[in-house]
Amino acid sequence: MARGLNLFLALGALPLLCGWSHAAVAQLADPTRPALSPAQAADAPADLAPAASGLQSVILRKGGKPAALINGEVVELGGKVGEAKLVKVSEDAVVLKGPAGEETLRLIPAAEKKVVKVGAGNTAKKAKGAEK
Numbered sequence: 001m002a003r004g005l006n007l008f009l010a011l012g013a014l015p016l017l018c019g020w021s022h023a024a025v026a027q028l029a030d031p032t033r034p035a036l037s038p039a040q041a042a043d044a045p046a047d048l049a050p051a052a053s054g055l056q057s058v059i060l061r062k063g064g065k066p067a068a069l070i071n072g073e074v075v076e077l078g079g080k081v082g083e084a085k086l087v088k089v090s091e092d093a094v095v096l097k098g099p100a101g102e103e104t105l106r107l108i109p110a111a112e113k114k115v116v117k118v119g120a121g122n123t124a125k126k127a128k129g130a131e132k
Helices: 002-017 022-026 038-043 120-131
Strands: 055-059 067-070 073-076 084-089 093-098 101-106
Touching: 055 093, 067 084
Parallel strands: none
Antiparallel strands: 055 067, 067 073, 084 093, 093 101
16 A cells, blocks of 8 residues: 555656646646637637637538638638638648738648659669679
């Protein structure tokens, strides 16, 4: 029992030893928490209201207008986001056209396709290695 109590106390002190306070841990955002509606966000304390984060979701409807969730608001194709108009909706991105030109918003901004060329250069290296 003493061993269990020592382990419990050690784990309880772990956040303090790592420099975490209970208040700091309590302020971490829950990634599984559903997004607040615009009305809820207006009434929520500032620490719970989500920051504007661009494209959050794409809505492709069968037989209906495609739409996108941008900065917490549903915008249908042809609708406005500030001064810009939603002109294109695809599975992973949307295009806004405004006074400053076209802007593409992606669901996952860091995801980019890269083409890897496999050609004669790679096979020549393999052939040289095989000769040795």
